[in-house]
Structures are given as structure tokens and as C-alpha cells.
Amino acid sequence: MSAVPSTAHRHDQPANHAAPKARAVELSGWGRHPRSECALLEARGAEDVLGAIAGNQTLIARGNGRSYGDPALNPAGTLSLLKSNRFIDFDPASGMLTCEAGVLLEDVIDTFLPRGWFPPVTPGTKFVTIGGMIASNVHGKNHHLAGSFGNHVESLDLALADGQVMRCSRTENESLFEATCGGMGLTGVILRARFRLMPVETSFIRRETRRLRNLSEAMDAFEAARDWTYSVAWIDCLARGDALGRSLLFLGEHARADELPGPRRLSPLALPKKHSRTVPIDVPGFVQNRWSIGAFNELYYRIAPPGTDVLDYDRFFYPLDGILEWRRLYGRAGLVQYQCVLPLAASRAGLTLLLKRIADAGLGSFLGVLKLFGQQKSGLMSFPMEGYTLALDFPASAKTLALFPVLDAIVADHGGRLYLAKDAATSPAMIERFYPGLAQFRAVRKRVDPAGKFTSLQSRRLGL
Numbered sequence: 001m002s003a004v005p006s007t008a009h010r011h012d013q014p015a016n017h018a019a020p021k022a023r024a025v026e027l028s029g030w031g032r033h034p035r036s037e038c039a040l041l042e043a044r045g046a047e048d049v050l051g052a053i054a055g056n057q058t059l060i061a062r063g064n065g066r067s068y069g070d071p072a073l074n075p076a077g078t079l080s081l082l083k084s085n086r087f088i089d090f091d092p093a094s095g096m097l098t099c100e101a102g103v104l105l106e107d108v109i110d111t112f113l114p115r116g117w118f119p120p121v122t123p124g125t126k127f128v129t130i131g132g133m134i135a136s137n138v139h140g141k142n143h144h145l146a147g148s149f150g151n152h153v154e155s156l157d158l159a160l161a162d163g164q165v166m167r168c169s170r171t172e173n174e175s176l177f178e179a180t181c182g183g184m185g186l187t188g189v190i191l192r193a194r195f196r197l198m199p200v201e202t203s204f205i206r207r208e209t210r211r212l213r214n215l216s217e218a219m220d221a222f223e224a225a226r227d228w229t230y231s232v233a234w235i236d237c238l239a240r241g242d243a244l245g246r247s248l249l250f251l252g253e254h255a256r257a258d259e260l261p262g263p264r265r266l267s268p269l270a271l272p273k274k275h276s277r278t279v280p281i282d283v284p285g286f287v288q289n290r291w292s293i294g295a296f297n298e299l300y301y302r303i304a305p306p307g308t309d310v311l312d313y314d315r316f317f318y319p320l321d322g323i324l325e326w327r328r329l330y331g332r333a334g335l336v337q338y339q340c341v342l343p344l345a346a347s348r349a350g351l352t353l354l355l356k357r358i359a360d361a362g363l364g365s366f367l368g369v370l371k372l373f374g375q376q377k378s379g380l381m382s383f384p385m386e387g388y389t390l391a392l393d394f395p396a397s398a399k400t401l402a403l404f405p406v407l408d409a410i411v412a413d414h415g416g417r418l419y420l421a422k423d424a425a426t427s428p429a430m431i432e433r434f435y436p437g438l439a440q441f442r443a444v445r446k447r448v449d450p451a452g453k454f455t456s457l458q459s460r461r462l463g464l
């Protein structure tokens, strides 16, 4: 790999760059709600990004479209970074990787795991770009120990509205760095980033599964398991009464070579075979109802065996990636995800109320996820805070969209917030309550982008 040019203080001067050609395409986020016809431009490297910035009145960067709602949509100009996907430099002594923003996390893992390196933080899908991970300041199952992805970013190069490129880090252009980690693409276009991978001995995870009969047991188990590197629970959001919040807790550690079963010790860093299946058609909406979901949840809760096993990283971190286009299970209308976090002290009361409202509405989903976050140390608009986060998928229907404001009010009243990377429906008034860093974020944006070039459907809907 070529060395990184010494651009530690590079501030490119605006120049005349040609804008890549746009084509009209219907786009959406992962949830397929909302959809919008957008002028899509593709950038193959920094020159194209600067051309797109110069040639478009408004613009938003787009990674792999794995945010659920509308943050990566701008009808007047959506700039795909997927073809800006080169590795630039890797230091095998420290694990420091520099790459363009459109590199997929999957490619980072496929390239560096066989050499003994793994991402320090990963979301529940590997089909995300590094730029998207920074813009959402994503969290993983190890947030309580490792924080968000932004905590591991050494520096990033950001193309601004006026065509300058600024290197940002915790010591250089700090306020811009803090606004960009979690800033949903609204400060500029991330061109490249430098971040540290972590050393691992094997590509396997030692997992412990625990079955917990209700929310209280689940929370106690999370809090007793803070020393585990990874923890996440699947929660049955349709269970009621004494079983409200019953969960399966999955704990994980990177396995050591001596923990692998015999034959696997011969190639402890091997990548698993890729066997993805796909959902070939949109499943009609009526297939998902209180009874089908309830039956699935009952079965899942009963058959997952408690105990310890060793499995490859793909099955531990990315179970959904094995079923390509699983979103089609929600029919053509799509899905919306509700992900909130509540402060630790208010979590028990707030989660109980949220789960009751959801079970009463009969609107649960197959996949409810509960997780305990640690303290959040980076990003003005970052989602995590110390406490519990709950994430649930719902069919995108009028009934769901009527329930969300009720959930929002519970979250706000308990001092919590909603995750912008999953949002498609909240309101400006709620965002003001959820994000105390909003005023400071707006001030940074005003300074670097006074005319508001970087906007998305989400930023306009929420007045960010």
C-alpha cells in the first residue's frame, strides 16, 4: 500500500473542479420509507467530491444507504461515495489504517482480519462505509468499554462547502471534528479517515447465552456482565405481565487460539465461508401480525440454547447480513426502526412504559434489541448516553407512525433520545429535547456552511 502523503496541515485551496454527472434515481434508506427521486452523483475520489460541491447548490453525502430513514437523501443532489473506496495506508505495528470514506467495513474485515486485526467498533451490519460510520458515530455491542467509532478515529479529511479540505482531529479543528462525528453528513463530505484497528488472535467469538425471564432479570444480568467485551440482548417486545421484557442475553469475547476446537486451531484467523441467502420477493404485509410475530418470538426464546459456544465473527456480529434483502419481509411499504436510549437512572421505568405501550398496540417486531451503553465521549450530536438502548423494527404503516409520537414523549420525559441514523418520523420539537448539543452543532455548521449547502430530507424535516 502506498504511504499517506504528508498532508497534516493541508488546506486545499478552492479550484475549478468538474462536477460528476447526475442521474435521476429513486432512493431510500434501508427501511425503504420514505423514498424519493434524487439526482444521484458518484464520486471516484476527492476531485469528484470537490466538483460535486462546486456544481450543486445543495448536497448530501451517501455511503451504503444502511441508515433506515432519510438522512442520506437529498432530491437536488445525493453524492455516493461508494466508488471512493481505496485503502491508502496501513501500519502493521500499530494497526493504524487510512482509507477513503467509501470503503466498506466488510472490505476492512476481509482484508485485515486474516492479518490479525479487527474493527474496534462495529454496528450490526458490515455493509456500511467508513464515512457512514463516522457520520452516525456508530456504536457496537462493546460501547460500554470502547465507546463509539469516533473514539477510535485519529483524524479525518473533510471537504467543506467552500471547497476547502480540512484535516480534523481531537487536536486540530476540534469543534469541526466533534460536529462531524455523529453530524449526519451536515458539516461536509468526509473524504478519508485514519483509525486504529485492534489486534485479535482468532476470527472467532466465545459466546455465552443466558435466558432471562423479564426486564428486571435482563437489566441485572447486563449490569453484572460489564466486564464482558460484547453484550447484547434480543428482547421479546410482545411479552406482557410477569414476562414483560423477557430476553436472551448474548455475551462475547474474542476467542483465543487455545479456545478453538481442534481443526480450527490450524487457521485461527480464517474468514468464514460466505453463505448468504436472500429474500427474493416483497412478502405481503399481512404475513406480519401480532400472532405470527408472537409465535416466532415464543419459539426463538425457547429454542436458543443457554450455555457457551464458539462461533465465527460473522454469525456473532452480523446474523442479519446472512439474509440479504431481509427488509423485504416487511413488504413493499418498508419498515421503520425505533431506536432510543434512556439514562441509566430512568431506564427501568422508561423501558417498562415503552414496552407496555408497544405490546398494547400489538405492533411488535421480530427483532427487538436491548443494550447497555457506557458513557459517551465523542460527538456533539452523538446518540449514546450511559443507559439502556432499545431498538425495534416496525412495518411502515399509519398505525406505526401514530404510535411513534407516543414513544417519543415517553423517551423525552425520561431524559432520553432517539437515534438519527434510524429515524424517519420524529419532529423538530422532539429533537430540541433529545439533543442538548444541537445549538453548538448549529453554530459550527453556520460557521463552515453559512448558506446551508449540506442538507438532507432529514435535516430539513427536523430543522437541524
Ligand SMILES: Cc1cc2nc3c(=O)[nH]c(=O)nc-3n(C[C@H](O)[C@H](O)[C@H](O)COP(=O)(O)OP(=O)(O)OC[C@H]3O[C@@H](n4cnc5c(N)ncnc54)[C@H](O)[C@@H]3O)c2cc1C
Pocket (backbone or CB within 6 Å): 030, 060, 061, 062, 063, 064, 065, 066, 067, 068, 071, 072, 081, 101, 102, 122, 123, 124, 125, 127, 128, 129, 130, 131, 132, 133, 135, 136, 137, 138, 139, 140, 183, 184, 185, 186, 188, 189, 190, 191, 320, 421, 422, 456
Ligand atoms: C441491519 C442493520 C444493523 C445496524 N446496526 C447498527 C448498530 O448496531 N449500531 C449503530 O450505530 N448503527 C447501526 N446501524 C445503522 C448504520 O450503522 C448507520 O446508519 C450507518 O451510518 C450506515 O452507514 P452507510 O455507509 O450505509 O451510510 P448511509 O446510510 O449512506 O448514510 C448515513 C449518514 O452518513 C452520512 N454520510 C455517509 N457517508 C458520508 C461521508 N463520506 N461524508 C459525510 N457524511 C457521510 C450521510 O449523509 C447520512 O447522514 C445498522 C443498520 C442496519 C441496516
